[in-house]
Amino acid sequence: MDGVLNEHTKTIHKHRGEHADQTDVQTICGATAHVTHGRLQVVPIERITEDQTITRCGRCFADADGGGY
Ligand SMILES: [Zn+2]
Helix, strand or coil: CEEEEECCCCEEEEECCCCCCCCCCCECCCCCCCCCHHHEEEEEHHHHCCCCCCEECCCCCHHHCCCCC
8 A cells, every 4th residue: 555655744544546656745634635745755664664763643643553464
């Protein structure tokens, strides 16, 4: 699954849509709609979750708190 990393806040969001499109980065929660695209990076969530400095968005990942994936 693809995620959207906000490099400024060190927060990872879930990407909205079936495929990643670098020209139209949108998240489930919509928090990054107003963020300059230059600060957003589409990355695999599996890779980011190994980085303890990255915070997972509570709204995008609320459904994963119970059992993970
Ligand atoms: Zn989010």
